[in-house]
Amino acid sequence: MNRRNYIAIAGSSLTLLAGCTTGEESTDGETSTTATDSPGTESVTETPTDTPTPEPDPKATITDAGLLRERERYTDLARDIGSVGLGGEVIVGLEYELPVKDGAVSAIIQATVYDDDDTELDRSSMDSDAVVQDGSAFVSHEGWFAFDTSDWHTGRYTIELVINATEYGTTADPVTVEFDIVEPLGESDVALELVEKPNTIRVNEPFDLTYNIRNVSDRDSSLTVDAVVVDHEEVDAVELERDLSGNIPAGGREQFSEVDFSTNVTGEFTYRIPELGVGFPFTVEPPRD
16 A cells, blocks of 8 residues: 555655756746837837038039130130131130129139140239129129230140139039140231222222231131331332231231321332231322312
């Protein structure tokens, strides 16, 4: 009897032991799951907020640039010339837009000349200031720079244009204008076209003469004439100081005039431009009866 009781107790002990092992695994599993799902133990990653990039200050813009035939003759930018005769005047023009600040614009414009060795030859600058009353954000302006080429040599040159908008401290993207210095127009390069001469010219009475000088060469170049000569059939010739200068494209022409011209001698005359080898005759009649 004692033996059976021992076995029963031993069996009960084994059964109880087995039940405790299973219960611990289940409890451990539930405890682990509960801990993982607990909000207090989650790892939270925060997404950084982007900082807005400030808008850059506005800057000036050069909208067009090129060589001009004459100062302030901006229509030539549409068909700019590509070369200038040695001794002539290089005139570079530009059209640009300036940013407005507090109802005004203010800028410094600079032009720098470089030769074909990239050596700086000359530099010039100018101010551009104006009051703006219409509320525009930008205003359009025009400007020009002129450079004497008497001490230069034939070859390739570059002018760099830069604008600093002083109200904002910003600088425009630079623009370059390339061109050549060539031989000036000479005898075989031009033709003279008489435009206006009175039918009758009287002694001691003023009259006007108007003529064109046409560039018949194949290159854009310049006139650099500083004198004309008036010949007479009987008296000594007279040399007159005249400024016959200008940049003329190939095939183009430039007009010149003698205003209130007069002479106290009658007879046959010839108006000549010796440097170009051209001229035209005119006759001066006696006074009216």
